[in-house]
Amino acid sequence: MKLYRPTGLKELELVRDSGWRAWPPRLKDQPIFYPVTSFAYAEKIARDWNSVLPAPDNLGFVTEFDISEAVAAKYPVQVAGGQEHSELWVPAEELDAFNQGIVGVIRPVAAYRSGEKVALETVWNMDG
Numbered sequence: 073m074k075l076y077r078p079t080g081l082k083e084l085e086l087v088r089d090s091g092w093r094a095w096p097p098r099l100k101d102q103p104i105f106y107p108v109t110s111f112a113y114a115e116k117i118a119r120d121w122n123s124v125l126p127a128p129d130n131l132g133f134v135t136e137f138d139i140s141e142a143v144a145a146k147y148p149v150q151v152a153g154g155q156e157h158s159e160l161w162v163p164a165e166e167l168d169a170f171n172q173g174i175v176g177v178i179r180p181v182a183a184y185r186s187g188e189k190v191a192l193e194t195v196w197n198m199d200g
Contacts, residue, residue, distance in 0.1 A: 073138065073139050073140075073141060073144040074136065074137075074138055075107040075108065075109060075136070075137055075138070075139055075144075075160065076107060076108050076109070076110065076111050076113070076114035076134055076135065076136050076137075076181075077095070077107045077108070077114060077134075077135045077137070077178075078108070078114045078115070078116075078117035078118035078121070078122055078132060078133070078134055078135075079118070079122065079132070079133050079134075079135055080122045080125070080129060080131065080132060080133070081128075081129060081131045081133070082129075083095075083096060084133050084135070084180060084196070087135070087178050091177075092177035092178045092179070093171070093174060093177060093178065094171040094174065094178075095167060095170070095171055095178075097164070097167060098164035098167060102164060103163065103164050104161050104162065104163060104164065105161075105162040105163075105164060105167050105170065106150075106159045106160065106161055106162070107137075107139075107159060107160055107162075108157075108158065108159040108160075109149060109158045109159060109160075110156065110158070111134060111136070111181075111182075112156065113156060113157055113158070113159070114134045114135075115134050115182060115184075117132070118132030118133055118134050118182065118183075118184050119132055119184040119187055119188075119189070120187065122184070123184035123185055123186060123187055123188075124186060124187050130185055130186050131183065131184070131185055131195055132183070132184040132185075133180050133182065133183050133184075133192075133196070134180070134181050134182040134183075135178050135179060135180050135181065136178075136179050136181045137174055137175075137176070137177070137178040137179065138174070138175040138176055139170070139173045139174055139175065140173040140175055142173065143169070143170060143172070143173025144160070144173070146166075147160040147161060147162055147170075148160075180192060180196055183195045183196060
């Protein structure tokens with residue numbers, strides 16, 4: 073199953089530090105990890121929420137990754153506000169097991185600054 077995750081710069085750096093293979097543990101105020109099922113939904117969050125924070129945190133990214141069908145089946149798709157807003161709800165304490173189901177690597181695929189799309193390469197070193 074292909075999933076997307078809108079993220080900010082700090083979380084993306086932690087993903088990079090994992091070798092692009094795992095999502096970092098949730099913070100105390102984040103009981104659920106929620107990857108989404110469409111690029112459009114991830115883009116909306118990255119663009120309209122993540123990228124409008126005060127500088128230097130005014131960057132939002134969309135990442136894409138694949139998860140095994142067996143792991144995906146453990147987390148039924150949830151609809152949050154409208155059919156186009158579908159996501160998986162992974163309890164924070166199950167994130168390590170969820171990460172084990174990632175097939176391949178987590179890939180940054182789009183970037184936004186202050187609500188505008190920017191070339192990914194201009195805000196993220198793809199070799200790093």
